[in-house]
Amino acid sequence: MNISINTDLSVSDLSVHSQSGPIVSGISLAVGRGRPLTLLGESGSGKSLVAQAIMGTLPNELRATGHILFEGAEILREAPSERRRRWGRSISLLPQEPWLALDPTMRVAPQVAEVHRYVKAKSVEDSAIAARSNLSDVSLQQAAELYPFQMSGGMGQRAAIAIAHAADAELLIADEPTKGLDAALRRSVTARLLSEVEAGRLLLTITHDVAVARALGGTIGVMLDGRLVEYGEARKLLEAPEHSYTKALLAAEPARWEPRKQKNAGEMVVAGRGLEKRYGDKTLFSGLDIEVAAGEIVSIFGPSGCGKTTFGNILLGLTKSDGGKVQRGPGLSPLRFQKLYQDPPAAFAPHQTIRKGLKDLVRLHGKGWADVEALAGRLRLPDILLDRLPGQISGGELQRFALLRALILNPVFLFADEATSRLDPVSQKDVITFLREIVEETGLAVLLVTHDRDVAEKISTRMIDLGGSGLCDT
Numbered sequence: 001m002n003i004s005i006n007t008d009l010s011v012s013d014l015s016v017h018s019q020s021g022p023i024v025s026g027i028s029l030a031v032g033r034g035r036p037l038t039l040l041g042e043s044g045s046g047k048s049l050v051a052q053a054i055m056g057t058l059p060n061e062l063r064a065t066g067h068i069l070f071e072g073a074e075i076l077r078e079a080p081s082e083r084r085r086r087w088g089r090s091i092s093l094l095p096q097e098p099w100l101a102l103d104p105t106m107r108v109a110p111q112v113a114e115v116h117r118y119v120k121a122k123s124v125e126d127s128a129i130a131a132r133s134n135l136s137d138v139s140l141q142q143a144a145e146l147y148p149f150q151m152s153g154g155m156g157q158r159a160a161i162a163i164a165h166a167a168d169a170e171l172l173i174a175d176e177p178t179k180g181l182d183a184a185l186r187r188s189v190t191a192r193l194l195s196e197v198e199a200g201r202l203l204l205t206i207t208h209d210v211a212v213a214r215a216l217g218g219t220i221g222v223m224l225d226g227r228l229v230e231y232g233e234a235r236k237l238l239e240a241p242e243h244s245y246t247k248a249l250l251a252a253e254p255a256r257w258e259p260r261k262q263k264n265a266g267e268m269v270v271a272g273r274g275l276e277k278r279y280g281d282k283t284l285f286s287g288l289d290i291e292v293a294a295g296e297i298v299s300i301f302g303p304s305g306c307g308k309t310t311f312g313n314i315l316l317g318l319t320k321s322d323g324g325k326v327q328r329g330p331g332l333s334p335l336r337f338q339k340l341y342q343d344p345p346a347a348f349a350p351h352q353t354i355r356k357g358l359k360d361l362v363r364l365h366g367k368g369w370a371d372v373e374a375l376a377g378r379l380r381l382p383d384i385l386l387d388r389l390p391g392q393i394s395g396g397e398l399q400r401f402a403l404l405r406a407l408i409l410n411p412v413f414l415f416a417d418e419a420t421s422r423l424d425p426v427s428q429k430d431v432i433t434f435l436r437e438i439v440e441e442t443g444l445a446v447l448l449v450t451h452d453r454d455v456a457e458k459i460s461t462r463m464i465d466l467g468g469s470g471l472c473d474t
Helices: 047-055 080-084 108-119 124-137 153-166 183-198 210-216 234-239 244-251 308-316 354-364 369-378 383-387 395-408 425-442 453-459
Strands: 009-018 021-031 037-041 063-070 091-094 171-175 202-206 219-224 227-233 268-279 282-293 297-301 323-328 337-340 413-417 445-449 462-465 470-473
Touching: 009 047, 021 037, 021 047, 021 202, 021 219, 021 227, 037 047, 037 210, 037 244, 047 063, 047 091, 047 171, 047 202, 091 153, 108 124, 108 153, 124 153, 153 171, 153 183, 171 183, 183 202, 183 210, 202 210, 210 234, 219 234, 219 244, 227 234, 227 244, 244 425, 268 308, 282 308, 282 323, 282 445, 297 308, 297 425, 297 453, 308 337, 308 413, 308 445, 337 395, 354 369, 354 383, 354 395, 369 395, 395 413, 395 425, 425 445, 425 453, 445 453
Parallel strands: 037 202, 037 219, 091 171, 171 202, 297 445, 297 462, 337 413, 413 445
Antiparallel strands: 009 021, 009 063, 219 227, 268 282, 268 323, 462 470
16 A cells, blocks of 8 residues: 655554564554544454554553654654653544543543643643633533543543643544544534644544544544555545455444344343432432343433433442332342443453453352353454453453453343443444343343444334433334
Protein backbone atom coordinates (compact mmCIF):
# COMPACT_ATOMS: atom_id res chain seq x y z
CA MET A 1 0.00 0.00 0.00
CA ASN A 2 1.22 3.49 -0.81
CA ILE A 3 1.56 5.98 2.04
CA SER A 4 1.96 9.64 1.12
CA ILE A 5 4.87 11.45 2.74
CA ASN A 6 3.00 14.77 2.60
CA THR A 7 1.43 14.14 5.98
CA ASP A 8 1.97 15.25 9.56
CA LEU A 9 2.05 11.68 10.89
CA SER A 10 3.57 8.88 8.84
CA VAL A 11 4.02 5.33 10.11
CA SER A 12 6.12 2.91 8.05
CA ASP A 13 6.71 -0.81 8.64
CA LEU A 14 5.81 -0.53 12.33
CA SER A 15 6.06 -3.75 14.33
CA VAL A 16 5.54 -4.39 18.04
CA HIS A 17 7.54 -7.26 19.53
CA SER A 18 7.20 -9.31 22.70
CA GLN A 19 9.76 -11.81 23.97
CA SER A 20 7.96 -14.55 22.06
CA GLY A 21 7.91 -12.66 18.76
CA PRO A 22 6.00 -9.93 16.86
CA ILE A 23 2.38 -9.27 17.83
CA VAL A 24 1.92 -6.37 15.39
CA SER A 25 3.71 -6.53 12.04
CA GLY A 26 4.42 -4.25 9.10
CA ILE A 27 1.94 -1.44 9.79
CA SER A 28 2.12 1.53 7.39
CA LEU A 29 -0.37 4.37 7.61
CA ALA A 30 -0.64 8.15 7.51
CA VAL A 31 -2.70 10.97 9.01
CA GLY A 32 -2.87 14.41 7.42
CA ARG A 33 -4.69 17.70 7.97
CA GLY A 34 -8.34 17.30 7.08
CA ARG A 35 -7.83 13.57 6.54
CA PRO A 36 -8.63 11.60 9.71
CA LEU A 37 -7.65 7.95 9.98
CA THR A 38 -9.80 5.31 11.66
CA LEU A 39 -8.54 1.84 12.60
CA LEU A 40 -11.24 -0.83 12.65
CA GLY A 41 -10.80 -4.39 13.83
CA GLU A 42 -11.70 -7.01 16.39
CA SER A 43 -10.59 -6.99 20.00
CA GLY A 44 -6.95 -8.07 20.26
CA SER A 45 -6.12 -7.23 16.64
CA GLY A 46 -3.42 -4.76 17.70
CA LYS A 47 -5.18 -1.43 17.16
CA SER A 48 -4.38 -0.04 20.61
CA LEU A 49 -0.78 -1.27 20.39
CA VAL A 50 -0.31 0.87 17.26
CA ALA A 51 -1.61 3.87 19.21
CA GLN A 52 0.63 3.09 22.19
CA ALA A 53 3.67 2.80 19.91
CA ILE A 54 2.91 6.24 18.48
CA MET A 55 2.26 7.70 21.90
CA GLY A 56 5.29 6.05 23.50
CA THR A 57 3.34 4.19 26.17
CA LEU A 58 3.97 0.55 25.27
CA PRO A 59 4.42 -1.75 28.28
CA ASN A 60 8.06 -2.32 29.26
CA GLU A 61 8.02 -5.89 27.98
CA LEU A 62 7.16 -4.73 24.45
CA ARG A 63 9.29 -2.81 21.94
CA ALA A 64 8.50 -1.09 18.66
CA THR A 65 10.54 -1.12 15.45
CA GLY A 66 10.03 0.70 12.17
CA HIS A 67 9.55 4.41 11.55
CA ILE A 68 7.14 6.96 13.01
CA LEU A 69 7.57 10.47 11.60
CA PHE A 70 5.66 13.20 13.40
CA GLU A 71 6.13 16.89 12.57
CA GLY A 72 9.42 16.08 10.88
CA ALA A 73 10.87 14.09 13.82
CA GLU A 74 11.58 10.34 14.00
CA ILE A 75 9.90 9.84 17.36
CA LEU A 76 10.83 6.17 17.80
CA ARG A 77 14.43 7.39 18.08
CA GLU A 78 13.64 9.96 20.76
CA ALA A 79 14.57 9.40 24.39
CA PRO A 80 11.69 8.54 26.75
CA SER A 81 11.96 11.99 28.37
CA GLU A 82 11.56 13.67 24.96
CA ARG A 83 8.50 11.59 24.15
CA ARG A 84 6.91 12.36 27.53
CA ARG A 85 7.25 16.08 26.84
CA ARG A 86 4.93 15.58 23.87
CA TRP A 87 2.12 14.18 26.02
CA GLY A 88 -0.74 16.63 26.33
CA ARG A 89 1.16 19.16 24.22
CA SER A 90 1.66 17.85 20.70
CA ILE A 91 0.07 14.41 21.22
CA SER A 92 -3.03 13.78 23.32
CA LEU A 93 -4.61 10.40 24.08
CA LEU A 94 -8.22 9.61 24.85
CA PRO A 95 -7.73 6.24 26.59
CA GLN A 96 -9.92 3.20 26.14
CA GLU A 97 -10.55 2.72 29.87
CA PRO A 98 -11.67 5.94 31.64
CA TRP A 99 -11.88 3.92 34.87
CA LEU A 100 -8.10 3.60 34.81
CA ALA A 101 -7.41 7.08 33.44
CA LEU A 102 -9.38 9.17 35.93
CA ASP A 103 -8.08 9.92 39.44
CA PRO A 104 -10.59 8.38 41.88
CA THR A 105 -9.57 10.84 44.63
CA MET A 106 -10.31 14.02 42.65
CA ARG A 107 -13.53 15.62 41.53
CA VAL A 108 -14.02 15.82 37.77
CA ALA A 109 -13.70 19.59 37.20
CA PRO A 110 -10.27 19.88 38.88
CA GLN A 111 -9.00 16.98 36.75
CA VAL A 112 -9.91 18.87 33.60
CA ALA A 113 -8.57 22.13 35.02
CA GLU A 114 -5.17 20.52 35.63
CA VAL A 115 -4.60 20.33 31.89
CA HIS A 116 -5.15 24.07 31.49
CA ARG A 117 -3.14 24.92 34.61
CA TYR A 118 -0.05 22.74 34.16
CA VAL A 119 0.08 22.06 30.42
CA LYS A 120 -1.15 25.41 29.11
CA ALA A 121 0.12 27.51 32.05
CA LYS A 122 -3.18 29.33 32.60
CA SER A 123 -4.14 30.96 35.87
CA VAL A 124 -6.16 29.06 38.45
CA GLU A 125 -9.28 31.09 37.67
CA ASP A 126 -8.95 30.77 33.89
CA SER A 127 -8.26 27.05 34.21
CA ALA A 128 -11.46 26.54 36.20
CA ILE A 129 -13.51 28.49 33.66
CA ALA A 130 -12.03 26.56 30.73
CA ALA A 131 -12.66 23.24 32.50
CA ARG A 132 -16.33 24.10 32.97
CA SER A 133 -16.56 24.87 29.25
CA ASN A 134 -14.93 21.53 28.36
CA LEU A 135 -17.41 19.67 30.57
CA SER A 136 -20.32 21.58 29.08
CA ASP A 137 -19.21 20.51 25.59
CA VAL A 138 -19.84 16.88 26.57
CA SER A 139 -23.02 17.59 28.59
CA LEU A 140 -21.33 17.07 31.98
CA GLN A 141 -21.72 20.55 33.43
CA GLN A 142 -23.92 19.16 36.21
CA ALA A 143 -21.29 16.55 37.15
CA ALA A 144 -18.38 18.94 37.71
CA GLU A 145 -18.19 18.27 41.46
CA LEU A 146 -18.65 14.51 41.28
CA TYR A 147 -15.95 11.94 41.86
CA PRO A 148 -15.44 9.31 39.12
CA PHE A 149 -16.99 6.56 41.27
CA GLN A 150 -20.19 8.62 41.49
CA MET A 151 -20.66 8.63 37.72
CA SER A 152 -21.96 6.07 35.26
CA GLY A 153 -19.62 4.40 32.80
CA GLY A 154 -20.84 6.66 29.99
CA MET A 155 -20.32 9.77 32.12
CA GLY A 156 -16.78 8.62 32.93
CA GLN A 157 -16.12 8.20 29.23
CA ARG A 158 -17.30 11.76 28.57
CA ALA A 159 -15.12 13.10 31.39
CA ALA A 160 -12.09 11.48 29.75
CA ILE A 161 -13.12 13.07 26.43
CA ALA A 162 -13.29 16.50 28.09
CA ILE A 163 -9.74 16.06 29.46
CA ALA A 164 -8.39 14.96 26.08
CA HIS A 165 -10.02 17.90 24.28
CA ALA A 166 -8.69 20.33 26.88
CA ALA A 167 -5.16 19.68 25.64
CA ASP A 168 -5.83 21.00 22.09
CA ALA A 169 -2.86 18.90 20.94
CA GLU A 170 -1.77 18.72 17.31
CA LEU A 171 -2.50 14.99 17.23
CA LEU A 172 -5.46 13.44 19.07
CA ILE A 173 -5.47 9.65 19.41
CA ALA A 174 -8.99 8.57 20.35
CA ASP A 175 -9.10 4.94 21.55
CA GLU A 176 -12.72 3.71 21.47
CA PRO A 177 -14.16 7.21 22.10
CA THR A 178 -17.83 6.17 21.87
CA LYS A 179 -17.67 2.94 23.87
CA GLY A 180 -20.53 2.80 26.37
CA LEU A 181 -22.36 5.86 25.05
CA ASP A 182 -25.96 6.08 23.91
CA ALA A 183 -26.81 6.97 20.31
CA ALA A 184 -27.27 10.70 20.95
CA LEU A 185 -23.94 10.99 22.77
CA ARG A 186 -22.17 8.91 20.11
CA ARG A 187 -23.33 11.42 17.52
CA SER A 188 -22.23 14.30 19.76
CA VAL A 189 -18.76 12.84 20.33
CA THR A 190 -18.34 12.04 16.65
CA ALA A 191 -19.29 15.63 15.78
CA ARG A 192 -16.75 16.87 18.32
CA LEU A 193 -14.03 14.73 16.77
CA LEU A 194 -14.89 16.11 13.34
CA SER A 195 -14.63 19.64 14.73
CA GLU A 196 -11.07 18.81 15.77
CA VAL A 197 -10.34 17.86 12.15
CA GLU A 198 -11.98 21.04 10.87
CA ALA A 199 -9.78 23.03 13.28
CA GLY A 200 -6.71 21.63 11.51
CA ARG A 201 -5.72 18.98 14.05
CA LEU A 202 -4.72 15.41 13.28
CA LEU A 203 -7.09 12.65 14.33
CA LEU A 204 -6.36 8.94 14.71
CA THR A 205 -9.41 7.04 15.95
CA ILE A 206 -9.53 3.43 17.09
CA THR A 207 -12.99 1.96 17.14
CA HIS A 208 -15.03 -1.16 16.55
CA ASP A 209 -18.10 0.96 15.72
CA VAL A 210 -18.56 0.92 11.95
CA ALA A 211 -21.08 3.77 12.19
CA VAL A 212 -18.45 6.00 13.81
CA ALA A 213 -15.90 5.12 11.12
CA ARG A 214 -18.47 5.90 8.45
CA ALA A 215 -19.32 9.28 10.00
CA LEU A 216 -15.68 10.32 10.43
CA GLY A 217 -14.81 9.57 6.79
CA GLY A 218 -11.23 10.17 5.71
CA THR A 219 -9.22 6.95 5.59
CA ILE A 220 -9.96 3.58 7.18
CA GLY A 221 -7.52 0.81 8.03
CA VAL A 222 -8.83 -2.63 8.96
CA MET A 223 -6.66 -4.71 11.31
CA LEU A 224 -6.71 -8.45 11.92
CA ASP A 225 -4.20 -10.54 13.89
CA GLY A 226 -1.71 -7.68 14.18
CA ARG A 227 -1.72 -6.78 10.49
CA LEU A 228 -3.36 -4.12 8.35
CA VAL A 229 -5.44 -6.20 5.94
CA GLU A 230 -7.24 -3.37 4.15
CA TYR A 231 -6.55 0.35 3.87
CA GLY A 232 -8.20 3.04 1.81
CA GLU A 233 -10.68 5.87 1.38
CA ALA A 234 -13.55 5.41 3.84
CA ARG A 235 -16.51 5.57 1.49
CA LYS A 236 -14.99 3.18 -1.05
CA LEU A 237 -13.81 0.69 1.56
CA LEU A 238 -17.19 0.56 3.32
CA GLU A 239 -19.20 0.32 0.11
CA ALA A 240 -16.96 -2.17 -1.69
CA PRO A 241 -14.71 -4.01 0.79
CA GLU A 242 -12.17 -6.38 -0.70
CA HIS A 243 -10.88 -8.43 2.24
CA SER A 244 -13.09 -11.23 3.58
CA TYR A 245 -12.73 -10.00 7.17
CA THR A 246 -13.87 -6.48 6.24
CA LYS A 247 -16.92 -8.00 4.55
CA ALA A 248 -17.66 -10.07 7.64
CA LEU A 249 -17.22 -6.99 9.86
CA LEU A 250 -19.81 -5.01 7.91
CA ALA A 251 -22.21 -7.95 7.64
CA ALA A 252 -22.16 -8.38 11.43
CA GLU A 253 -23.62 -4.95 12.29
CA PRO A 254 -26.56 -5.50 14.72
CA ALA A 255 -29.11 -3.99 12.33
CA ARG A 256 -28.47 -6.97 10.02
CA TRP A 257 -28.93 -9.70 12.65
CA GLU A 258 -31.79 -12.17 12.50
CA PRO A 259 -34.26 -11.42 15.32
CA ARG A 260 -34.49 -13.86 18.23
CA LYS A 261 -37.26 -16.39 17.92
CA GLN A 262 -39.65 -16.03 20.82
CA LYS A 263 -40.07 -19.05 23.08
CA ASN A 264 -42.24 -19.66 26.09
CA ALA A 265 -40.55 -18.38 29.24
CA GLY A 266 -40.16 -20.51 32.34
CA GLU A 267 -40.77 -19.68 35.97
CA MET A 268 -40.03 -16.30 37.48
CA VAL A 269 -36.38 -15.93 38.56
CA VAL A 270 -36.35 -12.34 39.82
CA ALA A 271 -38.93 -9.57 39.95
CA GLY A 272 -39.08 -5.95 40.99
CA ARG A 273 -42.34 -4.34 42.10
CA GLY A 274 -42.75 -0.56 42.19
CA LEU A 275 -39.01 0.09 42.23
CA GLU A 276 -37.81 3.62 42.88
CA LYS A 277 -34.36 5.18 43.23
CA ARG A 278 -33.42 8.72 44.21
CA TYR A 279 -30.11 10.51 44.61
CA GLY A 280 -30.67 13.70 46.56
CA ASP A 281 -33.44 15.61 44.83
CA LYS A 282 -33.06 13.64 41.58
CA THR A 283 -35.34 10.67 40.90
CA LEU A 284 -33.76 8.21 38.49
CA PHE A 285 -36.89 6.11 38.15
CA SER A 286 -40.09 5.46 40.05
CA GLY A 287 -42.84 2.85 40.08
CA LEU A 288 -41.02 0.40 37.79
CA ASP A 289 -42.24 -3.20 37.61
CA ILE A 290 -40.21 -5.98 36.03
CA GLU A 291 -40.21 -9.75 36.01
CA VAL A 292 -37.47 -11.81 34.40
CA ALA A 293 -38.23 -15.50 33.87
CA ALA A 294 -36.01 -18.47 33.06
CA GLY A 295 -34.99 -18.50 29.40
CA GLU A 296 -35.65 -14.80 28.87
CA ILE A 297 -33.36 -12.02 27.67
CA VAL A 298 -34.77 -8.67 28.78
CA SER A 299 -32.92 -5.58 27.55
CA ILE A 300 -32.75 -2.26 29.31
CA PHE A 301 -31.62 0.83 27.45
CA GLY A 302 -31.72 4.60 27.70
CA PRO A 303 -29.39 7.59 27.80
CA SER A 304 -26.17 7.58 29.82
CA GLY A 305 -26.77 8.27 33.51
CA CYS A 306 -30.48 7.40 33.49
CA GLY A 307 -30.09 4.58 36.03
CA LYS A 308 -29.69 1.39 33.97
CA THR A 309 -26.84 0.00 36.07
CA THR A 310 -28.54 1.07 39.30
CA PHE A 311 -31.72 -0.73 38.25
CA GLY A 312 -29.87 -4.01 37.71
CA ASN A 313 -27.88 -3.60 40.92
CA ILE A 314 -31.12 -3.28 42.87
CA LEU A 315 -32.33 -6.61 41.45
CA LEU A 316 -29.00 -8.18 42.50
CA GLY A 317 -29.15 -6.68 45.99
CA LEU A 318 -26.02 -4.59 45.43
CA THR A 319 -27.93 -1.30 45.78
CA LYS A 320 -30.87 -0.51 48.03
CA SER A 321 -34.03 0.86 46.46
CA ASP A 322 -35.90 3.83 47.87
CA GLY A 323 -39.23 2.21 47.18
CA GLY A 324 -40.76 -1.08 46.08
CA LYS A 325 -39.42 -4.58 46.67
CA VAL A 326 -37.43 -7.34 44.96
CA GLN A 327 -38.58 -10.97 44.82
CA ARG A 328 -36.52 -14.01 43.85
CA GLY A 329 -37.47 -17.55 42.97
CA PRO A 330 -37.57 -19.85 46.03
CA GLY A 331 -34.48 -21.76 47.11
CA LEU A 332 -31.98 -19.95 44.88
CA SER A 333 -28.51 -19.28 46.27
CA PRO A 334 -27.26 -15.66 46.02
CA LEU A 335 -24.20 -17.04 44.19
CA ARG A 336 -26.44 -17.93 41.27
CA PHE A 337 -27.21 -14.23 40.70
CA GLN A 338 -24.20 -12.90 38.82
CA LYS A 339 -23.12 -9.62 37.27
CA LEU A 340 -21.04 -8.86 34.19
CA TYR A 341 -19.50 -5.47 34.92
CA GLN A 342 -19.41 -2.58 32.47
CA ASP A 343 -15.72 -1.89 33.22
CA PRO A 344 -13.88 -5.25 33.30
CA PRO A 345 -10.61 -3.75 34.67
CA ALA A 346 -12.52 -2.84 37.83
CA ALA A 347 -13.61 -6.47 38.27
CA PHE A 348 -10.23 -8.20 37.95
CA ALA A 349 -7.28 -8.17 40.36
CA PRO A 350 -4.67 -6.17 38.39
CA HIS A 351 -1.62 -8.11 39.67
CA GLN A 352 -3.05 -11.60 39.25
CA THR A 353 -2.95 -13.57 36.00
CA ILE A 354 -6.23 -14.62 34.45
CA ARG A 355 -5.31 -18.29 34.96
CA LYS A 356 -4.61 -17.81 38.68
CA GLY A 357 -7.91 -16.03 39.22
CA LEU A 358 -9.91 -18.68 37.38
CA LYS A 359 -8.12 -21.56 39.14
CA ASP A 360 -8.89 -19.99 42.51
CA LEU A 361 -12.53 -19.68 41.49
CA VAL A 362 -12.99 -23.28 40.33
CA ARG A 363 -11.18 -24.62 43.42
CA LEU A 364 -13.27 -22.49 45.80
CA HIS A 365 -16.57 -23.57 44.25
CA GLY A 366 -15.72 -27.17 43.41
CA LYS A 367 -15.86 -26.75 39.65
CA GLY A 368 -13.65 -28.46 37.04
CA TRP A 369 -10.97 -26.88 34.86
CA ALA A 370 -12.54 -28.65 31.88
CA ASP A 371 -15.51 -26.29 32.27
CA VAL A 372 -13.16 -23.32 31.88
CA GLU A 373 -11.55 -24.80 28.77
CA ALA A 374 -14.92 -25.53 27.17
CA LEU A 375 -16.23 -22.02 27.75
CA ALA A 376 -12.94 -20.46 26.60
CA GLY A 377 -13.20 -22.36 23.33
CA ARG A 378 -16.75 -21.19 22.71
CA LEU A 379 -15.74 -17.60 23.47
CA ARG A 380 -12.66 -17.76 21.17
CA LEU A 381 -10.23 -17.13 24.02
CA PRO A 382 -6.85 -18.78 23.29
CA ASP A 383 -4.94 -20.49 26.11
CA ILE A 384 -1.98 -18.10 25.74
CA LEU A 385 -4.08 -15.27 27.22
CA LEU A 386 -4.54 -17.11 30.51
CA ASP A 387 -1.02 -16.35 31.68
CA ARG A 388 -1.31 -12.60 31.14
CA LEU A 389 -2.36 -9.92 33.58
CA PRO A 390 -5.69 -8.13 32.98
CA GLY A 391 -3.82 -5.04 31.78
CA GLN A 392 -1.96 -7.09 29.16
CA ILE A 393 -5.00 -8.10 27.12
CA SER A 394 -7.55 -6.04 25.23
CA GLY A 395 -10.75 -4.72 26.77
CA GLY A 396 -12.86 -6.99 24.58
CA GLU A 397 -10.87 -10.09 25.56
CA LEU A 398 -11.16 -9.15 29.22
CA GLN A 399 -14.92 -8.72 28.84
CA ARG A 400 -15.19 -12.23 27.41
CA PHE A 401 -13.16 -13.60 30.33
CA ALA A 402 -15.58 -11.80 32.66
CA LEU A 403 -18.49 -13.58 30.95
CA LEU A 404 -16.66 -16.91 31.21
CA ARG A 405 -16.03 -16.34 34.93
CA ALA A 406 -19.68 -15.55 35.62
CA LEU A 407 -20.95 -18.59 33.72
CA ILE A 408 -18.67 -21.02 35.58
CA LEU A 409 -20.86 -20.53 38.66
CA ASN A 410 -23.94 -21.82 36.80
CA PRO A 411 -26.05 -18.69 37.35
CA VAL A 412 -29.81 -18.59 37.06
CA PHE A 413 -29.75 -14.82 36.54
CA LEU A 414 -27.10 -12.74 34.80
CA PHE A 415 -27.11 -8.95 34.89
CA ALA A 416 -24.99 -8.14 31.82
CA ASP A 417 -24.05 -4.47 32.06
CA GLU A 418 -22.94 -3.43 28.55
CA ALA A 419 -21.82 -6.99 27.86
CA THR A 420 -20.73 -6.28 24.29
CA SER A 421 -19.85 -2.58 24.35
CA ARG A 422 -16.12 -3.35 23.96
CA LEU A 423 -16.53 -5.79 21.09
CA ASP A 424 -16.30 -5.30 17.34
CA PRO A 425 -19.39 -6.37 15.33
CA VAL A 426 -18.03 -9.84 14.52
CA SER A 427 -17.06 -10.60 18.14
CA GLN A 428 -20.25 -8.97 19.40
CA LYS A 429 -22.37 -11.20 17.20
CA ASP A 430 -20.37 -14.26 18.29
CA VAL A 431 -20.82 -13.43 22.00
CA ILE A 432 -24.53 -12.66 21.64
CA THR A 433 -25.02 -15.91 19.69
CA PHE A 434 -23.17 -17.74 22.46
CA LEU A 435 -25.29 -16.05 25.14
CA ARG A 436 -28.46 -17.05 23.28
CA GLU A 437 -27.23 -20.66 23.19
CA ILE A 438 -26.52 -20.63 26.94
CA VAL A 439 -30.00 -19.21 27.60
CA GLU A 440 -31.60 -21.97 25.52
CA GLU A 441 -29.42 -24.73 26.97
CA THR A 442 -29.68 -23.80 30.66
CA GLY A 443 -32.73 -21.55 31.03
CA LEU A 444 -30.54 -18.67 32.21
CA ALA A 445 -32.45 -15.42 32.76
CA VAL A 446 -30.60 -12.36 31.43
CA LEU A 447 -31.06 -8.66 32.02
CA LEU A 448 -28.92 -6.93 29.40
CA VAL A 449 -27.96 -3.25 29.56
CA THR A 450 -27.19 -1.83 26.13
CA HIS A 451 -27.00 1.56 24.46
CA ASP A 452 -27.68 -0.06 21.10
CA ARG A 453 -31.36 -0.28 20.29
CA ASP A 454 -30.63 -2.57 17.33
CA VAL A 455 -29.06 -5.10 19.72
CA ALA A 456 -32.00 -4.82 22.12
CA GLU A 457 -34.61 -5.27 19.40
CA LYS A 458 -32.91 -8.29 17.84
CA ILE A 459 -32.34 -10.42 20.94
CA SER A 460 -34.90 -9.43 23.55
CA THR A 461 -38.10 -10.94 24.81
CA ARG A 462 -38.98 -7.50 26.17
CA MET A 463 -37.32 -4.09 26.45
CA ILE A 464 -37.24 -1.51 29.21
CA ASP A 465 -36.69 2.07 28.07
CA LEU A 466 -35.50 4.03 31.10
CA GLY A 467 -35.30 7.14 28.96
CA GLY A 468 -39.05 7.06 28.93
CA SER A 469 -39.24 5.29 32.34
CA GLY A 470 -41.55 2.64 30.99
CA LEU A 471 -41.81 -0.92 29.78
CA CYS A 472 -42.04 -1.76 26.09
CA ASP A 473 -43.01 -5.21 24.82
CA THR A 474 -41.40 -6.22 21.53
